Amino acid sequence: MNEISRRDEVSLSGAALRGAPWKTAAISGGVAAAVTYGVGLLTGGAGLVWSLGFGISLFALVAAIGAVSKPHEGDRVTRQARLWSLRHPFKFALLPAGIVAVLDYPVQLVLDGEGVFGSAVDALWHGALVYLIAGVVTLTMQGRARTAR
Numbered sequence: 001m002n003e004i005s006r007r008d009e010v011s012l013s014g015a016a017l018r019g020a021p022w023k024t025a026a027i028s029g030g031v032a033a034a035v036t037y038g039v040g041l042l043t044g045g046a047g048l049v050w051s052l053g054f055g056i057s058l059f060a061l062v063a064a065i066g067a068v069s070k071p072h073e074g075d076r077v078t079r080q081a082r083l084w085s086l087r088h089p090f091k092f093a094l095l096p097a098g099i100v101a102v103l104d105y106p107v108q109l110v111l112d113g114e115g116v117f118g119s120a121v122d123a124l125w126h127g128a129l130v131y132l133i134a135g136v137v138t139l140t141m142q143g144r145a146r147t148a149r
Contacts, residue, residue, distance in 0.1 A: 019074045025058075025062035057104075100126050
């Protein structure tokens with residue numbers, strides 16, 4: 001009876017993200033969006049929607065990776081949630097991916113003009129990329145869970 005519900009998994013992911021470096025994540029996402037938009041203006045490449053999507057994705061990735069990078073810090077509940085996240089990297093990565101999809105959908109819908117379904121597909125695609133990257137990076141950090149015991 002070691003199985004936990006999906007709701008408990010989301011709660012554990014949220015508890016692990018509680019101590020995430022949110023200020024650093026916001027600054028890195030904002031700077032990345034501004035730089036990619038500026039480069040896009042200079043080269044005629046990427047537009048505002050792509051730049052904002054990239055910034056949102058980087059924001060979530062920095063928060064997720066920063067949250068599990070120091071599993072021995074924080075209160076007892078946060079430490080246990082971070083250790084669970086390191087042991088179950090792809091279950092943990094679902095929450096940052098969901099955050100990206102939820103934050104990116106209005107940007108896609110309002111600024112891209114692809115409609116309800118096209119915007120949803122783009123937002124889910126960005127969320128899937130964040131899921132994959134956050135899961136793989138968290139998987140590579142599993143050694144921290146062993147040393148934090």
